[in-house]
Amino acid sequence: MGYSYSAGVAADPYTLVICEKPDAAQRIADALKEDDLKQSIYGRVKTFTLTYRGRRYVICSALGHLYSIGDPSQKRHIYPVFDVEWFPTYKIDKKRSYTAQRIETIHRLAAGADSFINACDFDLEGETIGYNILKYACGEKQGNALRAKFSTLTEEELREAFQTASRGLGEGLAQAGRTRHAVDFIFGINLSRALSESYYASNKRYRVVTIGRVQGPTLSYAVQREIEIRTFVPTPFWTLTAELDKNGTVLTPEYERRRVEQLAEVKQITEACRGKTGTVSKITRSRFQQPPPTPFDIGDLQKEAYRIFGYSPSQTLKIAERLYLDALISYPRTSSQKLPPSINYLKILSGLQRNREYSREAEEISRGMLQPHEGAKTDPAHPAIYPTGELPRRALTSTEKQLYDLVVRRFLSVFGEYALREGVSATIDIAGYLFKIYGRLTLREGWLKYYRRYTGTEDRAIPDVAEGEDLPVLRVIPKEKFDQPPPRYNQSSLLEKMETEEIGTKATRADIIKTLYDRGYLAERSIVATDLAFSVVELMEKHSPRIISTDMTRRIEEHLRRIEQGEIDEEQVIQEAVDQLYESLTTIKDAEEEIGEAMTEAITKTVREMNTLGPCPTCKTGTLRVIRSKKTHKRFVGCSNYQQQRCNASAPLPQKGTLTIPGKSCSTCGWPIVYVRFGRYPWRLCINMNCPTKEKEKKEKKKEKKKENETPRKMPTMRKRSSNSRSNNNHSRSSR
DNA sequence: GCAAGGTC
Structure with a gap:
């Protein structure tokens, strides 16, 4: 009653429209408005009021999910947990406390509404977001609400969607979405707790060891690749390059077979070509169009x-x-x-x-x-x-x-013309063996003009030779090469792998890779799977192989599709997950200590490697590491040669904030760099106390101070006194 | 201290 919204702006009953995000609410308001669009702000929540086809609408928005699956017992060390419930997100995640105000506002707006429209994105998650809000924030309105179905936020489509909005459109989809949340939670939380608790059982120390439906396969890709690299046996092969004299300059065509496997054959070719003259047997020119790139997703x-x-x-x-x-x-x-x-x-x-x-x-x-x-x-x-x-x-x-x-x-x-380029190849016959040289030329720049600095395509001059021309052979140079092992993933190619395997979503893949780094599973830019990664994957292979398989996602998707179609119900799918896990979790629980031990060595090694900063610049043989003092419990940097060779290289570290080690070194002094983060932005720090850049900083700070002192400030004494009184307070408090 | 998924 006391709420000004229903009392004031919109006293008449209205239709409450729930959108997934503020952006969409704005676009819907713009699309439907006739002449009386009004905007109101409650706290930080923006809503729109308008009349459309003679009916009043109030349009509000969520911020993605406002409700999350949680463990009602709130006891994080207990597993298994199979009875899960939905909670307002702010009750589960402190970092998302701002969702409380969202829910509160929607709840109040719902009180004055006589009908509801779910206008979230028409997909699995969107439907779930809308359904949960209608159910929990609006008071069980999910059954009566209409569904506006649109696939783009264009005016035309939005108007169409609101005219044809109908009841029950996304019911199955919402059930499927809610099941997805529950299944992911049940698998992820239970197995992660089982791993973490096992480690605790044998070490009496906590460490977060996690796994999940997406983390699992992604980690397994990295481990698989690591195994391929470590077991790779390189076989040798040769390439051959001829050096030909063209009026004093040297042309270097390559033998047409890029890979000669037998050394005997290499010798045979070089012998045959020795002292001969090559003849340009063919020149081919081919023009090709190079299309512009596509817009970025x-x-x-x-x-x-x-x-x-x-x-x-x-x-x-x-x-x-x-x-x-x-x-x-x-x-x-x-x-x-x-x-x-x-x-x-x-x-x-x-x-x-x-x-x-x-x-x-x-x-x-x-x-x-x-x-x-x-x-x-x-x-x-x-x-x-x-x-x-x-x-x-x-x-x-x-x-x-x-x-x-x-x-x-x-x-x-993407608006540019096709680029027109020309490739030229000249084939040179030396004693019956064919060698080739290539050139490339841009005839019309087209879109390359706008993207030139990012394409890396360069022209290579076309060899200026004519068909039938003779060129004396100076020599033929064989070069021994070895097959390369498959390349390591980097964050970009691992993300690409997740995309092709259809694991995770566009909004989460990058975060999941970051999580795998944070957990100590992945290291280095060129991704190395750590011992801990091996250990976790091995344990999961043994006890719950489904969680590291790509197949699990496919199977769940199939189940969700059938829930959506009404062929099976959500209880069945959740029960299947529970049945699968029950045995695995029981086995793990019985062997906690043993499993913890299996991880311990890997974790110790991984932690040591994670804390390694790089070679010691003082003694050159040791490595600098982050060390935590047993006495003071403070962290600092020290050299691994401290005990054996008495290398005293050390550096202080800030005691607060999260450290990350990028593996880079200071361009000025060569000592390692660390990132320290307490607020939103990480701070780049060269750990060397005597780095020349610090001298500069010190001087600049001095200068600034001088300036400050020269220009009089408002109430400088007040400042001083207030900071003094604060520290006095602290003293008196601590002495109490 | 735990998953994956939305969104700021």
């Missing part, structure tokens, strides 16, 4: 940013999100490679023209056909990633600038 952006800048996928996602929140680029968590005209190409291009960096290119493109070269992938809720054309309202960091530039140039190039 999040996966493509992550791969490209890794290739060009070396950013990890999770870094890229984070930077892209900041650019999105600053309205510089569109919504980044998309799987679409399409740019519909509704985003208004001309408006974006004219916006970009105001940026000196792109003005010429953007202007040029806006005069063209404006036909983007699109990819095949789509997304139900969003187009591909594009720049909005807004100018930055603050100074961007260097990483933000780089990523922004990449997004802009990619956007520009």
Whole structure:
């Protein structure tokens, strides 16, 4: 009653529209508005009121999931736990306390509503988000609510969706979605607790050892690759390069077979060619069109940013999100490679023209056909990633600038013309053996003009020879090579593997890889599976092999599909998960100590490696490590040669914050770098106390202080006194 | 201290 919303702005009954995110609420409001759109803000929650076809609507939004599966017992060391329940997310996750205000606002708005529309994304998770809100925040309205079904947030489609909204459209989908949450929780939480508790049983120390439906297979890909690399037996082969004299310059064609396996054959060819003259037997020229790239979906952006800048996928996602929140680029968590005209190409291009960096290119493109070269992938809720054309309202960091530039140039190039290139090959016959030399030339630059700095395609001069020309052979050089083991994954290629195996989602893959690093399963940029990773995968193979198989996701998806169709019910699927786990968990529990022991050696070794910073710059033979003092419990850096060779190299570390070791060294003094994080942004720190960069910093700080002292400040004495009184308070408190 | 999935 006391609520001003129903009492004031919208006293008449209205339809409450639930959206998945603020962005969608805005777009729906814009699409439906006739002439009386009103915006209200409650705390940080924005809602819209409007009249559409004579009916009042109040449009509000969630922030993704507002409800989560949880363990009602809240006892984290107990397993198995099979009876799980839904809770408001803020009750489970402190970091998501802001969802409390969301739920509260929706709850109040629901009180004045006489009907409801679920307008979340029409997919498994969207349906679940809407269903849970209608059920828990609106008071069991999930059965009566209408469903607005749309696949893009365009005005036309949204209006259509609201006109045809009907009851019961997504019922099966919601059941399937809720089951997905429950099954993932039951598998993940139980097996992770079983592993962690086993480690505790044999060590009496806690360590988070986790596994899950997506972590499992992803970890297993890395371990599989590690095994392939370690067991790889290289076989030798040879390549042959001829050196030919062309009026004093040397041409170097390669023997047409890129791989000669027998040394005898190598000798035979080099002998046969010795002192001979080669004849240019054939020159072929072929023109080919090189199509522009497709617009970025999040996966493509992550791969490209890794290739060009070396950013990890999770870094890229984070930077892209900041650019999105600053309205510089569109919504980044998309799987679409399409740019519909509704985003208004001309408006974006004219916006970009105001940026000196792109003005010429953007202007040029806006005069063209404006036909983007699109990819095949789509997304139900969003187009591909594009720049909005807004100018930055603050100074961007260097990483933000780089990523922004990449997004802009990619956007520009998808409107570019096909590039026209020409390949030339000359075949040279030496004593009956054929050698080839290649050249490449760009005839028409097309889209390459806009993306040049990122393509890496370079022209190679075409050898200036004519058919029938004779070229004396200087010599033929054999080179012994070895087969290479399969390459290690990096974060980009591991993410790609997850994509092709359809494990995880576009919004979570990068985070899951990061989790595997955090757990000590993966190390290095070029990914190495640690001993701990081996240990966990081996244990799971033995006790619960399904959790590390890609197949589990396929099987669950099949079950969810059948739940959606009403062929089976959710209880059946959850029961199957419980049945499968029950035996595994019992076996693990009975052997906790033994299993813990199996992990102990691996963990000790992994932890030691994780704490290794790099070679010691003082004694050159030891390694610098993060050490925790047994006496003071403080952390610092010391050399592994401290005891044997009395190497005293050491460095202090900040005691607060999370340390990460990027494996990089300071460009000034060569000592290792660490990242320290307590707030939102990590702080890059060269651990060397005597690093020249610190001298500089010290001087700059001194200068700043001097300046501060020179320019009088407002109430300097007050400042001083207040900080003094604070510390006095602390003293008196501690002395009590 | 635990999963995976949305979103800021």
